[in-house]
Amino acid sequence: MAEFTLDDLRRILRAGAGVDEQTDLDGEHFADTAFADLGYDSLALLELVNRVEREYGIGIPDGDLAHTQSPREVLAYVHAKLREARV
């Protein structure tokens, strides 16, 4: 089963929703910066969810990540889902 790291999250965000010039995804505070402050809106989060579901073969029910604030929260959620899938 694949691992899901902050680098994976960065990669998926870059490919799916792009990065604005003023945004630094590689900065040290990335994991705890709000998606809104990184320039990502509700569509970007939906695209992220779709891509994670496809790439990692997990189902993310509607609304589960709708109010997620930061990359760290997504990381924790996906880790939990991946653990679920393993057992």
Place this chain on the structure above:
Amino acid sequence: MSASGIRPGRRGRSVVTGIGVVAPTGIGAARHWESVLAGKSGIGRITRFDPTGYPVRVAGEVPGFRAGEQVPGRLVPQTDRFTHFALAAAEDALTDAAADPATLPEYEMAVVTASSSGGTEFGQHEMENLYQQGSSWVGAYQSIAWFYAATTGQVSIRHGMRGPCGVICGEQAGGLDALGQSRRLLDTGSRLVLSGGTDASLCPYGVVAQLSTGHLSAEDDPARAYLPFDAAASGFVPGEGGAILVVENAESARARGVPSYGELLGYAAGFDPTTDGTAARHTVLVSVIRRTLADAGLTPDAVDMVFADASGVPAEDLAEARAIAEVFGPGGVPVTAPKTLTGRLYAGGAALDVATALLALSAGVIPHTAGLGRPAPGCEIDLVLDRPRQTDPRTALVLARGHGGFTSALLVGAGDRDALKR
């Protein structure tokens, strides 16, 4: 005031204060104009996909356009190339007009663009995802990148323009119709409108769809493929790109203290309902030209040059030449088609022609139609060939026809801006 907001009294004056160009002839109005004067063609073998197996292998591609540098990074994967072009051209046009949208009333600025086939390449990718992988592989941005309003929406968001934004689809005549609409908006409470059009349908499905019209040239030599009004005409070459203009009411431009490239003097549109696309009917075009002149309150002798639609399809060329000769007399007005350097840009084509006409008026020059050899028999027009004419034209009539019967004309007059500030 009327239901659509038209105020009593005379129509106000609409002037063009900024030009943004993304075209096979170059990015930026200055580079495009240099190419036009030099007769430097942007047509070549298609590189955006492998055209080997197709009967059409040459096109006008925008050279050196790097979306990552010309478009906000976030919008690159979220939008199609036709929107990338428009975002870049709109930015350029606003800079050229020295207009800062943040300082203007939000509801008095609008965006009206022409769209021909929308986000064609983006759409083909997503349909590929759907048919290869399944419905859950279609991305979230398909919902906002493919449709025809994608460009207007993104440009309006980017510049905070909250007025009556719009999108007009009239295939290759749409660029003139969008500019005609911008004039209506300036008459009903808007003061600044970003208008024009762009297109980027040089993807396999886009070009294959265009093939079905039978109007694309199968000629492989880029220098021989698009020769309107020529004895060797064999159809046209598709291209990508276009232009976005800043159209403003004259009072607003004066208040901002900016000069204008020119004024939109007259506009009219009509439709040729005959079902045979090559029926060579010229009467609708004659009427549209006459209505455009009437709208401007001018007579044919006031027109100093005509930017032809220049289809490259012999029967359509003949119809256009007949229409021009009927209104202006045989050889009665210089006619040119600098679009032989770019190919036909669909939603972007007529907008680019208007940009070129305005640049020509500012420079006091009639640009030539590069690359033609022997005029087709029966085309009784004074085609400007070989080199530009330094005749200080003061007006230009731009003609455009779109697939299915769209027929539009726009008359522009010279402004007080005489050189490109670059």
Place this chain on the structure above:
Amino acid sequence: MTPADRRAVITGVGAVAPGGHGREAYWDLLTAGRTATRRISLFDPAGFRSRVAAECDFDPLASGLTPQEVRRMDRAGQFAVVAAREAVADSGIELPGADPERVAVSIGSAVGCTTGLEEEYAVLSDGGRDWLVDHSYGVPHLYGYMVPSTLAVEVARQAGAEGPVALISTGCTSGLDAIGHAVQLIEEGTADVVLAGATDAPLSPITAACFDAIKATTANNDDPEHASRPFDGRRDGFVLGEGSAVMVIEELESARRRGATVYAEILGFAGRSNAFHMTGLRPDGREMAEAIRVALDRARLDPGDIDYINAHGSGTKQNDRHETAAFKRSLGQRAHEVPVSSIKSMIGHSLGAIGSLEIAACALALRHQVVPPTANLSTPDPECDLDYVPVTAREHRMDRVLSVGSGFGGFQTAMVLGRPSERRGEAA
């Protein structure tokens, strides 16, 4: 005549809508409060998140199209031509008449000929296998599917129009904007007759998938008839629909001269953009409120003059609250006094076409003095606290009605219609 003297009126209405054939069946459905939403049958929706839609039971040959017309036009084009013919017959006008240049066409569409375009893609790409699609499988009218302008071309040929022809594509406000464009053409003196309306046939896998991807459409697949629930606390997204309405819009004096019966006059319209987000709406409804304010101003009316609001009412939480806020912001106390309803509860959301179907419904509501209801509204969203005319149609005295639309791209449009007797005040 000055523009303010050239008044635009609706003299003919044609409709292809889910749940019935033609204008009269459409009005019957709306006033009966019947829903036309069901499990999708036009393609196999298995595997899709949303499997519900409002489909038209449309037989093109039985609707009067010839085999060649059927081959040439995709579904959206067929809808538009059938609706246009009904509208022309209804108005009794002879087209193109003595002066074809005075006949114009303004058709709205959000997604154009997507259905035809996708069907052909599936073949040319051999089921998505080939990026380099095979041109030898191209049908003769393929390019007609690639460009949405075809839809306006087809209607223009029906009419023999030689005046301006436009396809307006502003997402889900296309229908209202196309009719607004027609009013401009009449007022400025360019045309005396405009065939105006909109058409969309978006029920194909690619469109369903793109709305799935952003979870905009309902996932209420178990109860299709009750899936479209505008203003209801249990709503969970909109239900896709399809259809077309086309109207004959004429300059009032020339309509009078030929003795036409007038449904309604278009008294005012205005568009604004939110420049906020391609799909998102600000909860305060600011730009839609501004569009309403300007439309009323152009109609020379006050909020108190509005007797009914035909809402956008798409059935997404975001829309319903945005719109409710916009009504309160623009109309003040009057928003609480007038009936407001969403016919999308019955015929779904046909994207660009819906605005034309809503204006057709407004014209019919003015003629019959009946407000169509909001079906399925049983447990109101507490944040939506206006009179949404739940479930049952209502007889109601109406002289002037407001219709609004909101579309992807940020478009917000408002249009005010009045009974033919409702002349505007003379003061400018």
